[in-house]
Amino acid sequence: SSESEDNDVVVIGGGPGGYVAAIKAAQLGLKTTCIEKRGTLGGTCLNVGCIPSKALLHSSHMYHEAKHSFAGHGVKFPSVEVDLPAMMSQKDKAVANLTRGIEGLFKKNKVNYVKGYGKFISPTEISVDTPEGGSTIVKGKNIIIATGSDVKSLPGVTIDEKKIVSSTGALVLSEIPKKLIVIGAGYIGLEMGSVWCRLGSEVTVVEFAPDIVPTMDAEIRKQFQRALEKQKMKFMLKTKVVGVDTSGEGVKLTLEPAAGGGQSTLEADVVLVSAGRVPFTTGLGLDKIGVDTDKAGRITVNNLFSTSVPGVYAIGDVIPGPMLAHKAEEDGVACVEIIAGKEGHVDYDMVPGVVYTHPEVASVGKTEEQVKALGVEYRVGKFPFMANSRAKAIDDAEGLVKILAEKETDKILGVHIMSPNAGELIHEAVLALQYGASSEDIARTCHAHPTMSEALKEAAMATYDKPIHM
Numbered sequence: 345s346s347e348s349e350d351n352d353v354v355v356i357g358g359g360p361g362g363y364v365a366a367i368k369a370a371q372l373g374l375k376t377t378c379i380e381k382r383g384t385l386g387g388t389c390l391n392v393g394c395i396p397s398k399a400l401l402h403s404s405h406m407y408h409e410a411k412h413s414f415a416g417h418g419v420k421f422p423s424v425e426v427d428l429p430a431m432m433s434q435k436d437k438a439v440a441n442l443t444r445g446i447e448g449l450f451k452k453n454k455v456n457y458v459k460g461y462g463k464f465i466s467p468t469e470i471s472v473d474t475p476e477g478g479s480t481i482v483k484g485k486n487i488i489i490a491t492g493s494d495v496k497s498l499p500g501v502t503i504d505e506k507k508i509v510s511s512t513g514a515l516v517l518s519e520i521p522k523k524l525i526v527i528g529a530g531y532i533g534l535e536m537g538s539v540w541c542r543l544g545s546e547v548t549v550v551e552f553a554p555d556i557v558p559t560m561d562a563e564i565r566k567q568f569q570r571a572l573e574k575q576k577m578k579f580m581l582k583t584k585v586v587g588v589d590t591s592g593e594g595v596k597l598t599l600e601p602a603a604g605g606g607q608s609t610l611e612a613d614v615v616l617v618s619a620g621r622v623p624f625t626t627g628l629g630l631d632k633i634g635v636d637t638d639k640a641g642r643i644t645v646n647n648l649f650s651t652s653v654p655g656v657y658a659i660g661d662v663i664p665g666p667m668l669a670h671k672a673e674e675d676g677v678a679c680v681e682i683i684a685g686k687e688g689h690v691d692y693d694m695v696p697g698v699v700y701t702h703p704e705v706a707s708v709g710k711t712e713e714q715v716k717a718l719g720v721e722y723r724v725g726k727f728p729f730m731a732n733s734r735a736k737a738i739d740d741a742e743g744l745v746k747i748l749a750e751k752e753t754d755k756i757l758g759v760h761i762m763s764p765n766a767g768e769l770i771h772e773a774v775l776a777l778q779y780g781a782s783s784e785d786i787a788r789t790c791h792a793h794p795t796m797s798e799a800l801k802e803a804a805m806a807t808y809d810k811p812i813h814m
């Protein structure tokens with residue numbers, strides 16, 4: 345069969361990039377179809393990424409607090425235990441509600457939703473293999489590729505999603521592993537490691553690089569690693585995995601220093617491979633229509649999200665830039681605004697990054713290392729949460745705010761926060777950066793008391809002058 349009417353926009357992929365692009369396109373009056381193969385909308389983020397991981401991070405944090413902190417606040421239980429199936433089912437419910445919610449938004453905005461695997465026949469025609477086994481042709485004047493990313497595998501490490509899992513398997517473990525090894529100290533590994541560590545697993549993170557989360561400001565990173573170590577997470581940095589043995593009950597890894605040298609072994613019940621993500625374009629037929637990709641397999645686009653083929657655009661994880669849901673969403677809106685003949689632009693330097701551990705780490709703009717490399721003269725203002733009244737009142741005061749501003753103009757260059765809820769606190773800084781604010785602008789803005797946000801104000805004061813409470 346064939347969808348007879350032409351669309352103005354066809355979006356391939358229903359993740360945060362694709363579904364947001366589709367809704368925005370329809371809102372701009374464009375006839376829009378979104379093709380998604382998964383069976384549910386929301387992509388990696390809603391189904392196996394941001395949302396289920398945050399659900400488990402919250403549940404496991406509640407358990408950990410109940411076990412270790414409640415008594416100190418005068419709240420006592422005879423005993424606290426984990427009901428893992430109940431925890432998993434609350435996560436599944438959240439995911440199901442949200443993915444169905446997007447279907448509702450599609451209906452409300454009159455986005456046509458086609459379930460199935462999309463492949464290019466020509467730059468304006470997509471053949472969709474439907475779940476029922478048939479196929480249909482969807483035509484569009486403009487096509488947006490939003491096919492996202494997939495787990496990156498490690499050579500010699502076969503993911504079976506049971507003993508050796510990806511982040512997807514780590515979200516659905518049926519038992520709490522006694523020992524868990526996480527390969528890769530990026531944010532996904534640390535978040536999933538935190539979940540299982542809080543629930544009682546002995547977690548060891550093995551990382552090839554000398555540092556965890558390489559994109560993080562080094563000073564913040566050091567404190568962050570210490571915070572995780574206090575929670576009993578172990579780190580083996582500058583270490584590579586050279587062998588995997590799954591013949592026994594668990595998994596035995598053979599390790600070697602990154603620089604070479606004597607081998608050692610490490611055993612666990614479950615190994616999580618979180619060595620990054622790769623763009624996903626399998627079966628899409630990019631070659632057929634001549635869409636260019638780079639060495640990493642990402643679709644190359646110009647500053648208007650246009651690929652090498654006119655009328656074919658790409659957004660989100662499948663193109664260069666931070667592989668984050670909110671970046672994919674911004675891409676989606678800007679791309680359809682451009683298609684609709686409006687202005688559309690995303691500044692990747694203004695995309696905040698958050699690690700949702702406890703404490704959280706959130707940042708926007710440049711790290712101190714990046715500012716130094718630019719050769720800009722700068723000032724640093726810092727304020728520890730130990731001196732913040734709200735953090736002390738709730739006895740959760742680990743962390744700090746660090747602001748970097750240009751010395752001559754006081755213009756903010758980067759803001760880094762480690763604290764509970766840092767992911768919420770950062771947006772004041774994102775707005776400040778977006779508007780080219782100075783640290784004094786933040787310092788002279790009235791902040792409610794007592795709030796964690798006051799730490800940002802004080803760090804801003806410390807950037808060009810002195811804080812009050814330190």
Ligand code: FAD
Nearest residue numbers: 357359360361381387388389393462492660661667668669
């Ligand atoms: P995706 O979300 O990957 O969506 C692409 C969709 O396209 C998929 O549903 C796929 O089925 C579909 N598709 C692919 N090919 C075809 C085809 N040929 N035909 C039809 N459909 C197709 N980001 C954050 O910002 N915050 C977080 O807290 C966060 N946590 C994460 C935790 C984990 C465990 C993981 C794995 C990722 C996390 N991310 C997070 C990253 C985030 O999920 C991605 O950046 C985001 O989903 C990218 O959106 P996208 O729309 O580009 O692609």
